[in-house]
Amino acid sequence: MSAFTHLRHSLLRRGLHTTPIRKTDRPTVFTNMLAGDVPPPVQVSSITSAGIQLADGLILPSACIFLDGKVFLWDVPTRLWDGWTREHWNVFELVVPKPEILVFGTGRRMELPPSSMRSYLKEMGIQLDIMDTRNACSTYNLLAEEGRRVAAALLPYTPRPWRS
Structure with missing residues (x-):
């Protein structure tokens, strides 16, 4: 029995039903009643030594920003903090509207950034919440689900540079 024949027989046994397509002269318009102006948030599933795993299974092995x-x-x-400058944060100067909260995950442990970086974000009107990356992921997921204007800057447990 060929693979096609086997597939056809298994579909027939399952009682697969189809509905014929209606032909009309007028176009059909669908409205998504659940959609809003805010795109659905990308959710973090877990954080491991391999990187930051998204809800869809994709693993990001290096630093990333959710915005x-x-x-x-x-x-x-x-x-x-070795070699960090304001330029590492300038993406937040470009976005409109700016996030009201930036959740910053600093890796395995919470590490306070230099005061110059904290004041730079405060000048832009962005509240900075600093925590370890695991807690930052949970906090980001929660605030994004609530519909808040939240961003997350996440560092993985094992620092790896992005390859160009």
Whole structure:
């Protein structure tokens, strides 16, 4: 028995039903009643030594930013605060509207960034919440589900630079 014949027989046994397509002269318009102006948030499923795993199974092995329902690769130095400048945060100058809260996950442990970086984000009107990456992922998921204007800047447990 060929694979096609086997598939056809298994579908017939399952009682697969189809509905014929209606032909009309007028176009059909669907309205998504659940859609809003805010895109659905990207959810973090887990954080491991391999990286940050999204709800769809994709693993991001390096630093990333979650913003407006999208994920951006974030090119930062592998050593925390060594070589970090304002330019690493300038993506938040470009977005409109700016997030009201930035959840910053600093890896396995919570590490306070230099005061110059904290004041830079405060000048932009962004509240900075700093925590370890595991708690930052949970907090981001919760705030995004609530519909808050939240962003997350997440560092993985094992720092790895993005390859160009």
